[in-house]
Amino acid sequence: MTVRQFAKIFGAVGLGITLSLQSLCIQAQEYPSKPIKLIVPVATGAAFDSVTRLLAEKLRNKWGQPVVVENRAGASHNMGAEVVSRSAPDGYTMLFAPPPALVINKSLFSKLAFEPEAFVPVSVVVSTYNVLVVNASLPVENVQQLIAYAKANPEKLNYASAGSGSTPHLAAEMFKTMAGVKIAHIPFKGTSQAILELMGGRVDIMFSDIGLALPHIRSGKLRVLAVASEKRSSVLPETPALSEVLPGFLSILWLGVVAPAGTPPAIANQFSGAISEILKQPDVANRLQEMNFDPVGSTPAAMQTFMAQERVRWKKVIHESGATAEQ
Numbered sequence: 001m002t003v004r005q006f007a008k009i010f011g012a013v014g015l016g017i018t019l020s021l022q023s024l025c026i027q028a029q030e031y032p033s034k035p036i037k038l039i040v041p042v043a044t045g046a047a048f049d050s051v052t053r054l055l056a057e058k059l060r061n062k063w064g065q066p067v068v069v070e071n072r073a074g075a076s077h078n079m080g081a082e083v084v085s086r087s088a089p090d091g092y093t094m095l096f097a098p099p100p101a102l103v104i105n106k107s108l109f110s111k112l113a114f115e116p117e118a119f120v121p122v123s124v125v126v127s128t129y130n131v132l133v134v135n136a137s138l139p140v141e142n143v144q145q146l147i148a149y150a151k152a153n154p155e156k157l158n159y160a161s162a163g164s165g166s167t168p169h170l171a172a173e174m175f176k177t178m179a180g181v182k183i184a185h186i187p188f189k190g191t192s193q194a195i196l197e198l199m200g201g202r203v204d205i206m207f208s209d210i211g212l213a214l215p216h217i218r219s220g221k222l223r224v225l226a227v228a229s230e231k232r233s234s235v236l237p238e239t240p241a242l243s244e245v246l247p248g249f250l251s252i253l254w255l256g257v258v259a260p261a262g263t264p265p266a267i268a269n270q271f272s273g274a275i276s277e278i279l280k281q282p283d284v285a286n287r288l289q290e291m292n293f294d295p296v297g298s299t300p301a302a303m304q305t306f307m308a309q310e311r312v313r314w315k316k317v318i319h320e321s322g323a324t325a326e327q
Contacts, residue, residue, distance in 0.1 A: 041080030085114035089262035119258035150181035160194035171251035173321035
């Protein structure tokens with residue numbers, strides 16, 4: 001090949017790249033120009049569904065385009081994630097999901113129909129934390145007593161979860177490993193059902209997000225032993241952080257937005273910026289506070305770093321505990 005021929009080909013490739021970049025810029029500038037679909041892999045009425053619908057309304061007002069929330073619950077959140085993974089990477093189908101499909105299920109399931117790490121990060125929207133609660137009749141007042149009771153009564157205690165692979169399930173498995181106790185797992189279909197079974201005395205303990213557990217803690221139907229955060233909560237200032245007894249223990253719940261692989265960075269950044277702007281609106285902040293959520297509104301880059309840390313954390317828990325999607 002002559003130098004002239006090489007230069008001609010290189011020039012054509014360079015022109016193609018330039019045109020592609022220009023196309024992406026134009027696409028981002030015009031975005032959004034049609035309805036947007038937000039896929040939520042949880043049931044209608046769930047806390048994260050409510051947060052997504054709140055944001056959908058605000059995005060609709062901001063952009064003047066329909067923003068539709070579609071619930072695709074099932075298969076430990078994998079169903080909704082698979083739908084988005086097969087969607088066009090144009091910013092018009094987004095996944096609003098809690099941790100399982102994004103950072104847990106790849107380590108928990110032997111095979112998935114999608115690649116979690118292929119999603120384009122957009123934003124961590126909100127976060128909250130789990131609390132360790134017990135049936136009010138259980139003869140323990142703190143974490144140390146619970147550990148001592150569990151060791152004195154091996155395999156007598158059981159714990160409820162919102163389902164195999166959920167963050168409360170893996171938080172309990174992490175607790176068992178770090179505390180060196182044996183407690184049987186009883187999965188239910190959602191946190192609300194699990195809490196009802198706990199209050200009814202059919203299960204002994206569980207990890208639950210603070211929003212759902214707090215009314216029952218205040219009524220005395222459940223006893224809270226610890227918050228699974230790095231420091232004490234302003235909502236429950238007298239309740240110790242679990243890390244005070246088991247150093248390094250952390251279990252937070254969060255809602256993240258990701259897009260199909262190949263979605264242009266300009267669109268991810270635009271969507272992320274819109275979410276951050278909305279979260280600062282006083283009425284949105286007040287509503288989230290009522291639901292015991294902390295607004296986050298991270299950048300795509302920050303979300304990518306955060307998810308990498310979460311994947312390492314939960315992979316370690318799953319490996320050490322032997323947890324599976326069916327257990």
